[in-house]
Amino acid sequence: xxxxxxxxxxxxxxxxxxxxxxxxxxxxxxxxxxxxxxxxxxxxxxxxxxxxxxxxxxxxxxxxxxxxxxxxxxxxxxxxxxxxxxxxxxxxxxxxxxxxxxxxxxxxxxxxxxxxxxxxxxxxxxxxxxxxxxxxxxxxxxxxxxxxxxxxxxxxxxxxxxxxxxxxxxxxxxxxxxxxxxxxxxxxxxxxxxxxxxxxxxxxxxxxxxxxxxxxxxxxxxxxxxxxxxxxxxxxxxxxxxxxxxxxxxxxxxxxxxxxxxxxxxxxxxxxxxxxxxxxxxxxxxxxxxxxxxxxxxxxxxxxxxxxxxxxxxxxxxxxxxxxxxxxxxxxxxxxxxxxxxxxxxxxxxxxxxxxxxxxxxxxxxxxxxxxxxxxxxxxxxxxxxxxxxx
Ligand code: BGC
Numbered sequence: 001x002x003x004x005x006x007x008x009x010x011x012x013x014x015x016x017x018x019x020x021x022x023x024x025x026x027x028x029x030x031x032x033x034x035x036x037x038x039x040x041x042x043x044x045x046x047x048x049x050x051x052x053x054x055x056x057x058x059x060x061x062x063x064x065x066x067x068x069x070x071x072x073x074x075x076x077x078x079x080x081x082x083x084x085x086x087x088x089x090x091x092x093x094x095x096x097x098x099x100x101x102x103x104x105x106x107x108x109x110x111x112x113x114x115x116x117x118x119x120x121x122x123x124x125x126x127x128x129x130x131x132x133x134x135x136x137x138x139x140x141x142x143x144x145x146x147x148x149x150x151x152x153x154x155x156x157x158x159x160x161x162x163x164x165x166x167x168x169x170x171x172x173x174x175x176x177x178x179x180x181x182x183x184x185x186x187x188x189x190x191x192x193x194x195x196x197x198x199x200x201x202x203x204x205x206x207x208x209x210x211x212x213x214x215x216x217x218x219x220x221x222x223x224x225x226x227x228x229x230x231x232x233x234x235x236x237x238x239x240x241x242x243x244x245x246x247x248x249x250x251x252x253x254x255x256x257x258x259x260x261x262x263x264x265x266x267x268x269x270x271x272x273x274x275x276x277x278x279x280x281x282x283x284x285x286x287x288x289x290x291x292x293x294x295x296x297x298x299x300x301x302x303x304x305x306x307x308x309x310x311x312x313x314x315x316x317x318x319x320x321x322x323x324x325x326x327x328x329x330x331x332x333x334x335x336x337x338x339x340x341x342x343x344x345x346x347x348x349x350x351x352x353x354x355x356x357x358x359x360x361x362x363x364x365x366x367x368x369x370x371x372x373x374x375x376x377x378x379x380x381x382x383x384x385x386x387x388x389x390x391x
Pocket of ligand 1: 111112113123252292328330334356
């Protein structure tokens with residue numbers, strides 16, 4: 001049976017399940033599944049809030065489910081990862097991704113990029129311009145004085161096509177037109193989310209262009225491994241295989257230097273809680289209002305995790321693998337409690353963190369950083385895996 005359901009099926013599914021239960025099961029045997037305690041299990045948002053026409057295109061809601069009961073939900077609006085249910089150390093399904101119940105929620109919080117696919121350029125480009133092949137390109141300045149996550153209407157705010165659907169994988173595609181948001185070249189993008197047998201979300205990005213351009217795609221999920229809405233992430237334990245990072249100026253643009261983390265609050269080469277040094281008197285922490293920095297990964301070939309985060313209460317561990325050279329570690333410093341999320345909690349300060357795998361911010365203006373240029377005939381290909389277990 002296909003485990004991926006389009007929203008209209010989902011709308012009917014609870015009704016069907018309820019009817020079946022009513023007809024065939026005594027009430028006390030309300031569940032024959034492996035769930036341990038249905039009253040405390042987290043749930044995914046319903047499909048209803050995601051059925052909408054935007055810019056003339058239909059947005060839908062999709063659920064992937066593997067044989068272990070892990071579930072991930074998505075909308076093709078912004079190719080968002082909406083929710084992700086994984087078991088905690090007691091086997092209780094826990095939603096580790098902070099998300100909304102509807103597209104309206106995502107629309108009103110556009111500057112936060114909850115769960116979104118980010119493009120054409122993840123993170124900042126200084127002062128909203130760059131030079132490529134001797135020509136200057138101007139972008140929309142949406143994060144003064146810089147461009148952040150694509151510009152005014154990034155890939156998080158467009159409806160993607162859903163080209164391929166299987167029980168545990170879904171592919172979204174989007175053609176970003178030549179000149180869209182100021183970037184050169186028609187960029188044909190694909191992002192595939194796969195829910196693996198070993199409880200990982202594998203994200204594969206692909207893009208091609210018909211003119212020289214720049215590209216840096218990422219996913220901006222906000223994780224709380226104790227469960228969305230369960231309080232701050234300050235006691236989460238984090239470890240990153242990054243001996244260096246890229247310090248930033250007061251506008252969060254890398255200075256261009258690559259500096260060792262040793263002896264600084266940025267040293268997560270050994271496990272440390274997010275909160276243990278976040279309030280240290282440190283210029284870089286001030287510039288980022290906490291952690292909001294690109295970590296230079298020692299290795300990035302999918303063979304070993306580049307980062308691990310553990311929820312102190314749930315025991316849920318997330319390992320991150322990537323082919324990308326950088327990891328933007330963001331400690332939710334600009335969360336202000338202004339949004340009500342799925343489950344009812346507000347998005348209070350530092351109640352989630354992001355680990356955005358990508359090339360370094362402002363690379364188009366920093367020739368010393370790995371290049372983000374893409375030429376006709378080349379295929380941009382990157383893979384990131386977020387793998388979950390609990391103990
Ligand atoms: C950026 C932050 C920003 C956040 C949400 C992160 O990737 O580095 O500065 O506030 O995204 O937009």
